[in-house]
Amino acid sequence: MLYGAECWPTKRRHVQQLSVAEMQMLRWFCGHTRRDRVRNEVIRDRVGVAPIEEKLTQHRLRWFGHVQRRPLEAPVHNGVLERVDNVKRGRGRPKLTWDESVKRYLKD
Helix, strand or coil, X not given: CCCCCCCXXXXXXXXXXXXXXXXXXXXXXXXXXXXXXXXXXXHHHHHCCCCHHHHHHHHHHHHHHHHHHCCCCCHXXXXXXXXXXXXXXXXXXXXXXXXXXHHHHHHC
């Protein structure tokens, strides 16, 4: 589920959808249904799995470390860390960029 997730900025909606899908799989794995009314924490403890939001943060910060260690002329370094200033952006709230999401994770 996390393949390539370190490269795209995630919104709360994306994290929620990933966690719902993960819990569906874990419940199926344990043989429980929603009708059994078993708490998510109990299922996570039984299986021994960390929440997907923590795993997503770990993957993203690991990828950020790889990008930082690349030489400055590397395409991934230029593409990720450069920002174009001459582009006219639309109205409303600006879209969350990858580097802004990484800064938020580093602050946490």
